[in-house]
Amino acid sequence: MLLINCPWCGPRDESEFGYGGEADIARPANPDALTDEEWADYLFMRKNPRGLHREQWVHEHGCRRWFVLERDTVTYEITDAT
Amino acid sequence: MTRKESGNVPDQMQRQHALASFLNGNSVPDSGTSGMRLEVRPHYGYLNLRGDPDDERFLQAVQQKLGHSLPGVPNTFTSADHTVFWLGPDEWLLSTALGREKEIAGQLAKNLAGHCYSLVDVTGGQLLIRLSGEHVRGVLAKGCTLDLHPRIFKVGQCAQTTLAKTSMLIALIDDTPTFDIVLRRSFAEYAARWLQHSTRI
Numbered sequence: 001m002l003l004i005n006c007p008w009c010g011p012r013d014e015s016e017f018g019y020g021g022e023a024d025i026a027r028p029a030n031p032d033a034l035t036d037e038e039w040a041d042y043l044f045m046r047k048n049p050r051g052l053h054r055e056q057w058v059h060e061h062g063c064r065r066w067f068v069l070e071r072d073t074v075t076y077e078i079t080d081a082t
Numbered sequence: 083m084t085r086k087e088s089g090n091v092p093d094q095m096q097r098q099h100a101l102a103s104f105l106n107g108n109s110v111p112d113s114g115t116s117g118m119r120l121e122v123r124p125h126y127g128y129l130n131l132r133g134d135p136d137d138e139r140f141l142q143a144v145q146q147k148l149g150h151s152l153p154g155v156p157n158t159f160t161s162a163d164h165t166v167f168w169l170g171p172d173e174w175l176l177s178t179a180l181g182r183e184k185e186i187a188g189q190l191a192k193n194l195a196g197h198c199y200s201l202v203d204v205t206g207g208q209l210l211i212r213l214s215g216e217h218v219r220g221v222l223a224k225g226c227t228l229d230l231h232p233r234i235f236k237v238g239q240c241a242q243t244t245l246a247k248t249s250m251l252i253a254l255i256d257d258t259p260t261f262d263i264v265l266r267r268s269f270a271e272y273a274a275r276w277l278q279h280s281t282r283i
Binding site: 009016061065 | 156157169170171173227228241242243244249
């Protein structure tokens with residue numbers, strides 16, 4: 001079980017949070033101009049790295065805010081919460 | 083399709099709290115046997131208020147009506163005429179005597195005209211249970227992941243967290259200790275049964 005540091009509420013148990021996948025994925029400004037491959041890349045393709053991973057979490061049983069943190073996918077260590 | 087008014091409808095529907103039938107015929111924990119007393123306190127109205135905490139005019143407009151400021155420190159509550167719990171950086175829960183929430187909502191809406199805000203009467207969806215006694219922390223620890231040790235969780239603090247398989251808003255009222263927990267109405271009986279079960283050794 002992870003202990004996650006919510007930027008508002010402080011350290012809370014993982015069971016209070018929801019996971020939102022990889023962070024920093026920006027919706028293309030003009031989707032009509034994209035090829036099918038580019039659109040599929042935006043929709044489906046994720047980095048899935050071994051090591052540091054920036055990801056979105058929501059404190060759903062607490063303050064219900066979304067935030068981004070960096071987690072090591074090998075050791076589960078959370079290195080940075082913003 | 084239309085429905086005919088029945089001549090026997092009472093003028094006012096009787097309000098019954100979510101645990102009325104559960105408490106009738108069920109033994110509830112008390113300080114004599116378990117070191118924990120459970121008291122249902124249904125006599126509150128609730129308003130959910132959202133607005134920009136950086137907008138001085140918004141804060142002043144609210145303070146003008148409530149007589150005290152909204153708690154700005156995360157996970158704290160303030161008590162005067164009403165109790166205001168911090169729920170999020172732009173969200174608060176106001177509890178007041180049952181029946182007063184409509185008047186307060188009306189006046190707040192008047193004060194906040196022109197501001198960007200949200201004000202929702204959530205009275206029907208909440209139930210407050212007061213837990214007190216020396217073993218409360220031990221009972222809650224069975225189903226709450228929060229550290230409620232007096233060094234960590236102090237009087238005046240509140241938190242939204244989980245209790246067993248439901249969520250709650252918990253606040254420490256005094257060092258008896260006395261905790262107030264605000265539950266979703268539809269989960270109140272589940273939580274009460276869980277509490278009842280958890281007081282057994």
